[in-house]
Amino acid sequence: MCALCGVLGGSEHWADAHVRPGAFTRNTGPLERRRERARRVVHANRILGPLGLSLADWQGTAFLLSTRTGKTELVDNLSHLWAAAETLLGRPVDPLDEAFLKRLERRA
Amino acid sequence: MAPSSPTPVVLLTGFLGSGKTTLLGRLLKDPALHDTAVLINEFGTVGLDHHLLDRVDENTVLLKSGCICCTIRGELSDAIKSMHGRRTRGEIPDFRRLVIESTGLADPLPVISTITADPVLRHHVRMGAVVTTVDAVNGIDQLAHQPESVSQAALADRIVLTKTDLCDAAAIAAVTLVLRDLNPDAPLLSAATGDLDGATILGERPVLSSSLASLRCVAAPDGSPGMTHGGAVASFALVFDEALDWTLFGLWLTMLLNRHGRRVLRVKGLLNLQGSDTPVAIHGVGPLVHVPTHLTAWPDTDRRSRLVFITRDLDPGLIRRSLDAFGLTGAAASMAVA
Numbered sequence: 350m351c352a353l354c355g356v357l358g359g360s361e362h363w364a365d366a367h368v369r370p371g372a373f374t375r376n377t378g379p380l381e382r383r384r385e386r387a388r389r390v391v392h393a394n395r396i397l398g399p400l401g402l403s404l405a406d407w408q409g410t411a412f413l414l415s416t417r418t419g420k421t422e423l424v425d426n427l428s429h430l431w432a433a434a435e436t437l438l439g440r441p442v443d444p445l446d447e448a449f450l451k452r453l454e455r456r457a
Numbered sequence: 458m459a460p461s462s463p464t465p466v467v468l469l470t471g472f473l474g475s476g477k478t479t480l481l482g483r484l485l486k487d488p489a490l491h492d493t494a495v496l497i498n499e500f501g502t503v504g505l506d507h508h509l510l511d512r513v514d515e516n517t518v519l520l521k522s523g524c525i526c527c528t529i530r531g532e533l534s535d536a537i538k539s540m541h542g543r544r545t546r547g548e549i550p551d552f553r554r555l556v557i558e559s560t561g562l563a564d565p566l567p568v569i570s571t572i573t574a575d576p577v578l579r580h581h582v583r584m585g586a587v588v589t590t591v592d593a594v595n596g597i598d599q600l601a602h603q604p605e606s607v608s609q610a611a612l613a614d615r616i617v618l619t620k621t622d623l624c625d626a627a628a629i630a631a632v633t634l635v636l637r638d639l640n641p642d643a644p645l646l647s648a649a650t651g652d653l654d655g656a657t658i659l660g661e662r663p664v665l666s667s668s669l670a671s672l673r674c675v676a677a678p679d680g681s682p683g684m685t686h687g688g689a690v691a692s693f694a695l696v697f698d699e700a701l702d703w704t705l706f707g708l709w710l711t712m713l714l715n716r717h718g719r720r721v722l723r724v725k726g727l728l729n730l731q732g733s734d735t736p737v738a739i740h741g742v743g744p745l746v747h748v749p750t751h752l753t754a755w756p757d758t759d760r761r762s763r764l765v766f767i768t769r770d771l772d773p774g775l776i777r778r779s780l781d782a783f784g785l786t787g788a789a790a791s792m793a794v795a
Contacts, residue, residue, distance in 0.1 A: 361579075363707075363739075363741075363747065366748045366749065371750055371751060372748045372749065372751065373733075373737040373748075373749040373750065373751035375703065375704075385704065392704050393708055396712070427707055427711040428714075430711070432715060441716055442712065443716045443717075444712045444783070445775045445776065445779050450778060453782040
């Protein structure tokens with residue numbers, strides 16, 4: 350189900366495509382799927398850190414997005430991640446924002 | 458009996474009076490397209506005579522959604538399900554493609570997202586192609602003042618230039634130039650020529666061409682790249698020497714599209730990914746990205762990743778800087794602005 354909209358079935362996100370001929374996906378098996386989720390959490394936390402947010406895997410089926418004070422949202426996929434981040438922070442999260450880029454560049 | 462594979466949907470769009478219905482009427486006369494079902498939003502002044510014609514109910518119910526990927530036009534979804542159900546029950550003849558003629562003032566994105574996001578529908582239909590008609594006489598004015606018109610042209614897989622017999626070559630060249638800025642790759646066809654091939658126009662969008670021509674860019678002008686084309690629409694290409702991290706790229710692109718999806722008219726690319734021997738093609742229209750295609754081979758010896766953006770009111774330099782900050786580009790990436 351789409352966590353944001355309550356739509357049953359949800360949509361197939363392009364970064365988590367189902368296995369089928371011609372489609373590129375890292376979800377080719379249980380191990381690969383878990384590995385990709387772990388990798389996503391690591392990378393996401395590097396980006397979310399400057400925003401004061403953190404991401405954790407939840408049961409291999411969803412992600413927990415949390416603020417430093419513990420406010421938490423359950424997110425299904427990458428498109429929901431950023432919308433949920435904006436909800437938790439109460440402001441837009443913009444990869445082209447000058448201040449955000451400076452913080453990210455300092456961490457690099 | 459309905460075929461087991463999802464039926465391709467062709468969205469026929471174009472601004473008011475740009476000749477959508479005239480084109481469709483002409484195409485449907487082709488016997489090769491007799492197995493085409495048609496859904497129209499409204500009956501216009503140009504009548505359509507076709508045995509597989511239905512209309513989308515006027516009662517538009519928009520699902521109030523939190524995210525673009527779940528934006529579903531309820532009435533369109535219902536109309537397609539109804540058509541599919543009638544076909545399955547044998548009440549209407551079988552059809553191999555479905556053409557949806559949208560209203561001239563509609564942004565095509567909600568239609569595309571309905572096809573791809575509706576949890577029932579996406580098992581029965583899939584996006585085939587977006588065909589946009591552009592009026593050669595009034596097109597420039599519409600593209601300058603009507604955001605829907607820009608969106609329709611930018612999202613097109615094929616553009617059909619109409620009314621070219623009513624204007625001179627200079628006017629056609631001018632509108633072609635504007636269209637090429639918005640959409641450099643879509644085949645540009647002229648409705649005035651007598652040899653329009655219906656099967657080609659209503660055919661499926663090709664898998665992102667493995668040809669480098671679809672990812673072309675011109676030499677970057679001196680200095681920092683900025684907005685070009687005398688307006689806010691810019692097309693630019695990024696070339697990456699190093700293999701890309703797919704996970705990080707996914708995070709970056711989804712973050713960009715979440716905030717700027719309406720301003721990224723198109724993004725397409727051929728990616729060399731870490732851990733993959735063959736390239737992956739991605740193709741996004743607005744905030745929606747198609748399922749990435751894993752190609753079986755590289756088109757040539759060049760193994761660099763290429764990303765082409767067509768944006769509106771976005772600074773290409775800032776996108777490049779963002780990719781750098783995310784650790785995606787490295788010092789070797791280069792940029793060209795068309």
